[in-house]
Amino acid sequence: MIDPPHYSIFIGQSEQIVIDNFKSFSTRGWSDGIDIMSSSEIRIRDVFMRNSDDCIAIYGSRWDFYGDTRNISVHDSILWADVAHPLMIGTHGDHERNGDVIESIVFANIYILNHHEPQENYWGALAINAGDRNKVCNVLYENIRVERIEQGQLIDVRVVYNKDYNPEPGTSIRDITFRDISYSGRANPSRIYGYDEERAVENVTFVNLRINGELMDAPRPELIDINHFAKNILFVTEKNTVV
Template sequence: MNRIKLVLVLIFWIVSVPLYAQNLVIYPVPTGVLYSQHNDDYTVRVRKPGGPWQDLFEYNVQVDLDKVRDASMVFFDFSGTVEVAVRKNNGLVQNARIRPLSYQIQPKQEGNTLYFTLTQPRKLSIEFNGDKLQNLHLFANALETGKPDPKDPNVIYFGPGIHSPDDKPGDVFKIPSNKTVYIDGGAVIRGKLVCDNVNNVRIVGRGIIDQPQRGIEITHSENVLVDGIIVKNPQHYTVYGGQSKGVTIRNLKSFSCKGWSDGIDLMSCSDVLVDDVFMRNSDDCIALYGHRWDYYGGSRNVVVKNSTLWADVAHPTNIGLHGDTRSIGDTLENITFSNLDILEHDEDDPDYQGCLAISCGDLNLIRNVTYENIRIEDFEEGKLLSLRVLYNKKYNTGPGRTIENITFRNITYSGFGANPSIIEGLSEQGMVRGVTLQNVRINGKLLRVSQSDNIRIGAFTQSIQFKPD
């Protein structure tokens, strides 16, 4: 009898492990969302290999401040392998691509439908006939782990459905210290989440914060985690950070199309990790500053990695415009951008161009910054690199101080929309020095100092080095 039980247990284990390894989670759509926020440009289905196809809900998202367009977004969780089918419902398909191109996903096309397979979590843009504005965004998440108990008194639980603050719909949910905010994948929150003067807060889940004034505010706080959620078309920033420490932002997805609708803006924040995010914004995707408004102090120990950035307007990354001119200025230091795909940069004002930009104003000292393993695809208009000490009279109350010890390593750009990059100081007191460009390539060609059509080294610069692999 014991042998029979053992055999049955082994059979159950052999059968159940592959089933678990092929898990696929699709979340319910809140009743009030179904008609008002659906986009029928695409029909998207997913399945476990050999299983039945399951339909996803195609959310409408708005992109690009210059000319606001309706794009589409779907999301689901899976492990193992998942098969995806995307049908374009309007017009004939002449060509299609899936980006980031570095993933090298080659779909099979049958008429107006693309088929492809995923074996790991991905955040993708699926584009038909070269259309980047009315495209489909597909977010394939890993399975959730450690889902909190809704009955736990330290859990603020947003279950399936639409949620607004009780006092003023569309306004604010204030989050106390030592709380976990869980947003279910079938939940939509219509209001911003505010973490002010708090500690030890987790904001996790797979749900959506929909059209808030801001998505999440983290001010004067410590040890705050944001993981897994989607912020859809806020009026202002997606994540607004001020004078906070120990902030971690993972697997965040963001869309914006308004003026000043930056992605992640952090002022006077330190010990920050931004990992595996997808930011499509109509202002800076990620900006790091010193003092601004009610937030004081420098910024240090910031890592941004494994992410995809799409700036329909302004910079994918920007450091240093704002600071404190009341005394000697702020220091922004020990900052790393690593393993990024940049899908767009469209900025017609030369003062705000630069995929990888350091705009040093307000007596800031910016040092020890590394950009490495970054792939930049063709963009509409802008610069690849911009390192400037400046005095921007629109935003600054004083000139920048110094930029020093900056490394660009393994940077590639494939495209033809780039204006010449620039490295330029402002004065003898506002120098750019100690910049290394190692294996920086434009359309496969190594960038060198002699390439005036690709880069300009301006005045008040020292020790600018160009190196091969």
């Protein structure tokens, strides 16, 4: 797919879809790679995408599509976002009907070649931004190598109210695992932020998070900023694991 005017692949209110061996290059504004809205049982593998916006974005309700999103997997792929996020979850949902549930998402064996986003509110090579009363849960990032961050940050997990897109803030983010994630280079500190006491981020586990060759066994504010509304954030190292 060469230079589509908007999405390369757009999936709305659908199920049982497999995308295999897909390549995409886009240059125009808001030309995402693959966007998934209110859908389930989606399998993506062996894709290469260099996109001028998000490479893969997973949402709840948007446009004319309504409902929860669940059971999405992305494997064995290479992503390059010229702006915005290589991997994004959670911005859009049905805020008028108490939001959507976005759950059971797996990203595994992925190379991210670059993340370059000048706007702070859209930083994050690996991003979960729960807005529109959405609940995001049970997400696994595994064996992901980020090669370069020109502008942005490695991880952005936030319950948000984004005035440009969200009439309401999100509800919650919980049960998120980052396993065997590696990055070498300079970047802004990653963020794990709940919105308030009632709209929190809970149960985020890092297993073998390696930054600049160092396995992290505890939070370090200069690398990961965690606010008061993020709870039970754990760092685990398995010394025999090679990343």
